[in-house]
């Protein structure tokens with residue numbers, strides 16, 4: 001980020017603009033929304049600008065800019081549409097201590113003016129550091145359509161009501177009140193009765209919230225999917241939006257945590273101190289403690305919480321304290337990975353069942369029905385299978401599996417650094433050792449990437 005966005009207090013301060021044509025007018029239209037004192041300096045001044053001056057919105061000085069003109073100015077705009085003149089006036093303003101913007105000259109400007117969605121006092125500023133003005137315009141159009149026009153009025157009236165809402169306890173209760181006001185009761189009252197209907201609606205709503213019984217905490221066990229934030233469900237997003245506390249796994253990506261409500265407390269349950277895992281009992285206690293404090297706890301697990309997620313232990317801990325909970329499913333690594341190699345988990349005339357197996361369990365390397373898996377056409381998605389690759393390979397070969405059975409390892413599924421490695425059962429262990437994967441990886445036994453499979457089939461035809 002080369003430009004840090006801030007909202008500058010300009011009420012009663014000077015903003016000086018040099019230029020009197022179209023570029024100047026475009027900037028002035030924005031600047032006139034502020035309570036700053038505007039001065040326009042230029043030898044030629046367009047009629048519209050004169051009209052604004054006549055209406056008392058700005059002051060004009062009809063000559064070229066001179067030293068002294070930008071004294072005490074907070075901001076200065078060079079908008080002469082003439083590079084040499086812009087450079088000259090910018091140097092003057094700079095020497096006089098103003099922050100300088102040269103229209104259409106990012107490199108020599110000290111600040112830039114964002115695209116604005118104006119629901120005063122709610123203002124959304126959009127900037128792309130000059131990289132993609134088209135994108136900024138599209139985002140602005142999208143927000144303009146989405147934010148109710150009454151939002152500004154509601155925010156203004158809401159502000160006068162803030163003290164009254166102090167009777168509600170800080171945190172979720174207050175937040176619930178405001179979100180109901182801004183997105184439900186407020187717009188409705190405004191629509192029905194106009195501005196005068198808003199304050200009574202606030203009072204009625206506050207009464208209802210004061211008399212409502214103390215809300216209790218609850219826990220959402222949420223699937224975060226394999227890493228790509230677009231693979232989150234809408235329910236998961238909504239839960240993250242409302243969470244007071246997010247307790248997440250080691251495998252949940254930063255990009256997804258970014259989506260959590262800004263005030264939410266984020267706890268990494270995958271690490272403690274210098275990287276050792278938090279014990280399951282400690283995680284259970286953490287979830288319970290926050291829920292008993294009346295918080296909305298999101299227990300965020302990679303993939304789907306019901307797949308190798310130790311979900312049941314956590315549910316038992318929560319129900320032991322009569323804490324209500326929901327399970328919000330996510331896309332498990334196997335689903336995302338199989339999509340990544342263009343295959344199906346099940347396929348008519350190939351496999352009518354698929355196994356999700358783990359490479360190791362609490363007792364060490366996990367045992368499975370190797371004999372059944374060794375049959376031709378069987379498919380298994382192996383989670384946590386890196387360390388146990390040699391063991392799995394040995395068991396399957398011992399039970400008669402074809403050494404040429406395709407095996408595909410997918411690391412960092414759905415992320416920018418996803419890696420697909422196609423091999424065979426015979427080569428599984430050496431391939432994995434050579435690849436030395438650092439990220440999470442899932443192994444498909446019995447599936448090759450669609451392209452590789454197509455190539456192999458063609459080769460067989462020629463054989």
Ligand code: SAH
Pocket residue numbers: 226227251301302303304305306307308309331332333334382383384385410411412413414440441442443
């Ligand atoms: N609940 C998770 C699985 C947790 S077990 C799910 O439904 O996906 C952890 C194992 O899941 C990892 O060892 C790895 O085998 C697999 N896994 C999870 N996320 C992955 C990812 N993004 N890419 C590859 N494998 C992943």
